[in-house]
Amino acid sequence: MSVRYPGRMINTPALLLFLSFIFTAGCQNNQQITSLQIQLDSLRNQLNHSYKPGFGEFMSAIQAHHVKLWFAGKNENWELADFEVKEIKELFDDIRTFETDRLETESTTIIDAPLDSVQVAITQKNLPEFAHYFSLLTTTCNTCHQSVDYGFNVVTIPAFQPFANQEFNPNH
Ligand code: HEC
Structure with missing residues (x-):
């Protein structure tokens, strides 16, 4: 048809x-x-339902690496110090990736220059410069805390090495 x-x-x-x-x-x-x-x-x-660390958890991790960075540098263990400063940088990068819903994240850029200066001192294996910029780094942690209303979290230059299970002296 x-x-x-x-x-x-x-x-x-x-x-x-x-x-x-x-x-x-x-x-x-x-x-x-x-x-x-x-x-x-x-x-x-x-x-x-996937796990995402909170801002405070990233900060606690940064706190640990801040301590380790200090004792690595003080012992002129430059390889370890370089590792630790990079860990701190990575954690701030993670905050920028995972904490986009927190207003404070925008303020993290304040830490970039002090971290870079510490890294330069490490590359130059310069202990006085390292100590100077570590102190500036620590002040900047607190400047940020104050600017985002967490000024009660006061970071200091570590008084003693709390990690009993790690060697910081490169000539152990
Ligand atoms: C955005 C600016 C900012 C910078 C830079 C910053 N912090 Fe924080 N920090 C925060 C905020 C916000 C909190 C509170 C997080 C929360 O909600 O628990 C915090 C909390 C902390 C805490 C308390 C964590 C706890 O739960 O006990 C420590 C320790 C800390 N920061 C260490 C550091 C160190 C060390 C540095 C520098 C290397 C640093 N912070 C730099 C914003 C900052």
Whole structure:
């Protein structure tokens, strides 16, 4: 059977076949969209329940590396000091990645210059410069704390080495 249009012949079975093909493709698309939506919901759910350290936890980690940096530098263990200053930098980078919802994150840039200066002193293996810039670094930690209303968290130059299970002297 065929339908005659002015100047053109259309084969009806072929047309039906074509339309059923389009319809099936459309249904498959809908199935795919539903399946993708389910996957998306599941991923969103996983993301919402995945562990993200809090600002204070990053700070506690920074505090530990701040201590280690001091004793590494004081012992002129420059390789370890270089490692520690990089750990602190990484943690501030992590804060910028994971704590975007905290207003204080914007203020972290204040620490970049003092950290760079400490790193230069380490590269130059210069103990007096290291001590000077470590002190500036510590003051800057507190400047930030004061500026974001956490001034009660006072960081000091460590009085003693609290890590009983780590060697800081390179010539041990
Ligand atoms: C944004 C500026 C900023 C800078 C720079 C900064 N801090 Fe903090 N710090 C904070 C904030 C905000 C908190 C409170 C976090 C919270 O919500 O628990 C904090 C908390 C702390 C705490 C308390 C953590 C606890 O739970 O007991 C310590 C220790 C600390 N910071 C150490 C440091 C050290 C060391 C440096 C420098 C190397 C530093 N901070 C630099 C903003 C800063």
